[in-house]
Amino acid sequence: MTAEPAGLADDARPKLARGVKLKRDGVRGAWVLLAPERVIQPNPVAAEILQRLDGVRTVVEIVDDLAQAFQAPRERIDADVRALLSDLLAKRMVVT
Amino acid sequence: MNQVTPPPAAPLGLLAELTHRCALGCPYCSNPLELEARSRELSTDEWKRVFSEAAALGVLQVHLSGGEPALRRDIVELVAHCAREGLYTNLITSGVGYRPELIAQLAEAGLDHVQLSVQDSEPGSADHIGGYNGAFERKREIARRTVETGVPLTINAVIHRANVARAPDMVMLALDWGAGRVEIAHTQYYGWALPNRALLMPPRNAALAAIAAVEALKIELHGRIAIDHVLPDYHANVPKACMGGWGRRTLNVTPAGKVLPCHASESIPGLEFWSVREHALGDVWRANPAFQAYRGTGWMKEPCLSCARREVDFGGCRCQALMLTGDAANTDPVCHLSPHHDRILSAVEADGVGEGAPAAAYEYRRFTRADVVG
Numbered sequence: 001m002t003a004e005p006a007g008l009a010d011d012a013r014p015k016l017a018r019g020v021k022l023k024r025d026g027v028r029g030a031w032v033l034l035a036p037e038r039v040i041q042p043n044p045v046a047a048e049i050l051q052r053l054d055g056v057r058t059v060v061e062i063v064d065d066l067a068q069a070f071q072a073p074r075e076r077i078d079a080d081v082r083a084l085l086s087d088l089l090a091k092r093m094v095v096t
Numbered sequence: 097m098n099q100v101t102p103p104p105a106a107p108l109g110l111l112a113e114l115t116h117r118c119a120l121g122c123p124y125c126s127n128p129l130e131l132e133a134r135s136r137e138l139s140t141d142e143w144k145r146v147f148s149e150a151a152a153l154g155v156l157q158v159h160l161s162g163g164e165p166a167l168r169r170d171i172v173e174l175v176a177h178c179a180r181e182g183l184y185t186n187l188i189t190s191g192v193g194y195r196p197e198l199i200a201q202l203a204e205a206g207l208d209h210v211q212l213s214v215q216d217s218e219p220g221s222a223d224h225i226g227g228y229n230g231a232f233e234r235k236r237e238i239a240r241r242t243v244e245t246g247v248p249l250t251i252n253a254v255i256h257r258a259n260v261a262r263a264p265d266m267v268m269l270a271l272d273w274g275a276g277r278v279e280i281a282h283t284q285y286y287g288w289a290l291p292n293r294a295l296l297m298p299p300r301n302a303a304l305a306a307i308a309a310v311e312a313l314k315i316e317l318h319g320r321i322a323i324d325h326v327l328p329d330y331h332a333n334v335p336k337a338c339m340g341g342w343g344r345r346t347l348n349v350t351p352a353g354k355v356l357p358c359h360a361s362e363s364i365p366g367l368e369f370w371s372v373r374e375h376a377l378g379d380v381w382r383a384n385p386a387f388q389a390y391r392g393t394g395w396m397k398e399p400c401l402s403c404a405r406r407e408v409d410f411g412g413c414r415c416q417a418l419m420l421t422g423d424a425a426n427t428d429p430v431c432h433l434s435p436h437h438d439r440i441l442s443a444v445e446a447d448g449v450g451e452g453a454p455a456a457a458y459e460y461r462r463f464t465r466a467d468v469v470g
Contacts, residue, residue, distance in 0.1 A: 017248070018246045018247065018248060019208050019209050019247060019248035019276075021184060021208070023156070023182060023184075025154070025156065027106050027152075027153070027154035028106065028154060032156060034156055034157060034184040034208075036186065036208075036209040036211075036248050036250055036276070036277055037186070037209075037211075037250070037277075037324070039108050039109075039156055039157060090318070090319050091322065092276055092319070092322065
């Protein structure tokens, strides 16, 4: 079981903060995350997670969805999702 | 066309200087000494075309700047156009010279971020630095309106002799005003800051004390406010990666439509900058010789040429190299390896002497009288 960072409950419904946008960049053929004075080019795993931060799905639902879509071990997906979310929460780029 | 270098990657950002008009007269303004008159500014349709071409070229973020961009009567229309093109819009504003209600209209039009300048945490000093009575209170109101809309707010504070003692106070002001982010930027000596350098440069120990205090706040306020710290390069040993490399990540369009690799690059003689009035933005980015001039590493001389950091800092700033060594292709003299590094040290020694607000008058950034009337 992964340690749960403060503020990230299983039933939290994370979404991108106002002023943070995920965009499909047609010129570069990649996803980009746009924030104040920042352009982040997420890796493919992060891009899949970011696309599911809609403020509707819970953390558990996002992990289940990704585990099924990619036929990957649930524990590994869970760790990836929580690592990314806690980083973006600290940067105030994601809110729950 | 004989092009030896491979085509550059697409730019990420566009700085759009919509106008040089501004109510403030900050003595460190990055605009050129020769300001463009209103009559020369691009029209609404011309700017829209520039933004559409930028989006097609791969630009992701547009920084609407000036002067004061909100003095453009078409600012809401331009923001809405950028939003339709999928561009991330950032308003870089003084907060002065327009109705505070405009902020809500811009938010409605799709504005993504507001960056508001603050000249000092002391209202009297702030108004003196900007050369405009009552500016501080107007800025506070713009901050309040921005927070009310939910659009994220950054406070930008330029640090120099008159306010260096209050650099940490400006972080606290940003927190108090509801900003999620603050930029504490030590003055860079370009544009109007160069003729004012003797009045702006703080003593080295005052700059170092301010840096230490702001770094401490970064840790203390982690998770509450993001602090971006731009250090004074005159006190550094290695140069900054100016613009992330010449013609590599961003481009700049002046009020009259000239396309520049950075806002100061017109100070370099011998470069011909193309205008969006005659060229498509993508053609300028790819083919304007001025963009090729210092792109990559092929133009470098020693000590840059064989340096391990040549693709880290790209030799520093071309404009600074020109101003202080007479040749834009020299190593930025901020670098300790530059044979001209002593010129930085002597500038600091000569100018970084006074404490507190200077007694002499700043040379405020102003249009000539004729331009104001016109």
